[in-house]
Amino acid sequence: MGMMRVRDVMSDDPVSVPPGTDLVDAARLMRRMGIRSLLVREEHSEPPRYVGIVTGTDLAGRVLAEEPHAPVTVGEIMTFPLLTIDYNEPLRRANEEMVRHHVRHLVVTRGGAPVAIISARDLLLPEEEVEGAIPFWPHHLLKEVVAALLVIAIMLVFVWLSPAPMLEQADPFVTPEHIKPEWYFLAAYQFLKFAEVFRFLGGWAPKMLGVGLMGIVPVLLVFFPFFDPGPERNPRKRPVAISFGIACTVMFIAFTLWGHFS
Amino acid sequence: MGRWFGKLWPFKRERNPDSGEGLRNVLNIASLFTGVLYGELDERLDFRAALSKALRKPVPAHVNFWFCFGGIAFLIFLIQVVTGVALLLYYRPTVDQAYASVVHITNVVPFGWLTRGFHHWGANLIMVVVMIHALRVFMYGAYKPPRDFNWVVGSLLMFGLLIFGFSGYLLPWNSLSYWATVVGAEIPGAIPLIGDDLVYFIKGGDTVGQLALTRFFAFHVVLMPLAMMVLLLMHFLMIRRLGISGPL
Ligand code: HEM
Numbered sequence: 001m002g003m004m005r006v007r008d009v010m011s012d013d014p015v016s017v018p019p020g021t022d023l024v025d026a027a028r029l030m031r032r033m034g035i036r037s038l039l040v041r042e043e044h045s046e047p048p049r050y051v052g053i054v055t056g057t058d059l060a061g062r063v064l065a066e067e068p069h070a071p072v073t074v075g076e077i078m079t080f081p082l083l084t085i086d087y088n089e090p091l092r093r094a095n096e097e098m099v100r101h102h103v104r105h106l107v108v109t110r111g112g113a114p115v116a117i118i119s120a121r122d123l124l125l126p127e128e129e130v131e132g133a134i135p136f137w138p139h140h141l142l143k144e145v146v147a148a149l150l151v152i153a154i155m156l157v158f159v160w161l162s163p164a165p166m167l168e169q170a171d172p173f174v175t176p177e178h179i180k181p182e183w184y185f186l187a188a189y190q191f192l193k194f195a196e197v198f199r200f201l202g203g204w205a206p207k208m209l210g211v212g213l214m215g216i217v218p219v220l221l222v223f224f225p226f227f228d229p230g231p232e233r234n235p236r237k238r239p240v241a242i243s244f245g246i247a248c249t250v251m252f253i254a255f256t257l258w259g260h261f262s
Numbered sequence: 263m264g265r266w267f268g269k270l271w272p273f274k275r276e277r278n279p280d281s282g283e284g285l286r287n288v289l290n291i292a293s294l295f296t297g298v299l300y301g302e303l304d305e306r307l308d309f310r311a312a313l314s315k316a317l318r319k320p321v322p323a324h325v326n327f328w329f330c331f332g333g334i335a336f337l338i339f340l341i342q343v344v345t346g347v348a349l350l351l352y353y354r355p356t357v358d359q360a361y362a363s364v365v366h367i368t369n370v371v372p373f374g375w376l377t378r379g380f381h382h383w384g385a386n387l388i389m390v391v392v393m394i395h396a397l398r399v400f401m402y403g404a405y406k407p408p409r410d411f412n413w414v415v416g417s418l419l420m421f422g423l424l425i426f427g428f429s430g431y432l433l434p435w436n437s438l439s440y441w442a443t444v445v446g447a448e449i450p451g452a453i454p455l456i457g458d459d460l461v462y463f464i465k466g467g468d469t470v471g472q473l474a475l476t477r478f479f480a481f482h483v484v485l486m487p488l489a490m491m492v493l494l495l496m497h498f499l500m501i502r503r504l505g506i507s508g509p510l
Contacts, residue, residue: 164382167438222418224413
């Protein structure tokens with residue numbers, strides 16, 4: 001799965017010109033399209049039948065270097081016959097072919113029909129390329145779609161087994177017995193109740209200290225990277241930060257459970 | 263049959279003469295839907311070429327199971343948007359009618375129970391998923407520079423979700439949601455100086471009544487979605503620009 005194939009880096013829709021094309025026009029076309037090679041197609045062939053290829057290197061080596069008796073049309077300098085490779089081949093094979101034939105471009109075929117070009121430049125692996133990487137499209141996206149369907153399936157099962165609750169209408173004059181917030185607020189809620197232990201400091205203390213200590217949490221969360229900016233990322237080499245993180249997580253879970261069962 | 267259909271189907275393409283033409287023409291119908299990337303529409307509009315750099319961006323090998331929780335959070339966020347808009351078609355944000363409209367959605371509106379169920383579970387699951395996501399980022403040290411600002415944006419997203427949860431909870435106007443709001447809205451009152459004003463701002467008055475409901479409704483369906491979209495855009499642009507954090 002991890003292997004990159006020709007189809008993952010090839011350039012689709014190759015640009016082609018007839019053999020009679022003037023070399024200056026060909027060079028301008030390449031510049032305008034931002035490409036480094038042109039396929040040469042048989043005159044009036046539809047769909048195009050490719051017979052050769054002209055590259056920027058050819059323009060330098062077979063045209064400029066030949067002045068003043070330089071050729072003038074694409075047909076005179078093109079390389080032929082074309083070397084091809086199937087779009088399903090691994091990139092390594094494309095590389096081998098180019099090295100073996102001393103060329104920098106191959107025509108990519110699919111079911112025998114030419115569909116794209118792959119150049120030595122395409123083989124210079126893209127940014128972040130590392131051994132075993134997979135292209136986003138379609139390999140990674142396929143995984144994402146499978147994951148998304150799984151998530152939706154799980155939600156469906158939850159909805160089916162436990163539908164959204166239907167309680168009685170709110171009545172401002174009847175206070176229910178157990179008022180508890182949603183579970184993700186439970187830890188905060190329980191901590192505020194826990195802050196009653198500060199009552200020995202005075203009547204103001206539980207609320208002020210509870211909310212005050214709780215106010216540290218968002219600040220710590222938002223600005224955490226600025227408290228711990230060192231470049232080390234490996235968890236084994238960040239014992240302080242990791243212990244702190246685990247302690248916070250355990251506290252959060254403990255207070256949530258406490259809030260739930262009290 | 264395939265031949266017959268091939269004759270009827272107006273879009274014909276003969277790139278690859280040796281594969282079954284009829285079947286391919288049938289599959290081409292799908293390109294009207296998937297055509298942005300493949301097939302007939304792409305042939306005309308060339309999206310694939312335009313997107314090719316993005317589409318070919320390789321996903322590094324160290325990206326494992328734990329890296330998918332941010333994406334799952336985003337998926338659930340989208341589900342919340344879709345189901346939320348659907349609920350909005352029937353929900354009535356007044357003290358007199360809110361509860362009745364939710365009952366109506368649940369019991370009468372076709373698939374109302376399903377829509378509400380998804381919105382309910384989505385709200386809870388996104389919290390779990392985002393917490394796992396933040397823990398993953400923490401454990402991998404992915405919050406370190408240059409991704410420190412994205413951690414800040416991420417934590418703002420987390421607070422955004424909490425405000426989403428708090429404001430949405432009141433909307434059905436049932437006993438629990440009402441009283442949890444009455445209690446919860448008082449908590450910021452302990453903050454020195456601005457506490458009382460903050461409580462007043464949240465409730466829109468001295469008690470939790472119609473103004474509070476209107477206010478929570480506005481936050482839940484307009485202000486927070488907009489704020490979240492801006493934050494999500496920043497979050498994703500930064501990921502795109504910086505790339506995912508490298509192997510450990
Ligand atoms: C609605 C909530 C959120 C959504 C939809 C979301 C989405 C994502 C996605 C899709 C990624 C790509 C990598 C991955 O999935 O692991 C990501 C990366 C990241 N997220 Fe989030 N996120 C959310 C909340 C958060 C929170 C709460 C934090 C931290 C407090 C955070 C911090 C980060 C950071 C620092 C990265 C870069 C990680 C890396 O490069 O390895 N995000 N986020």
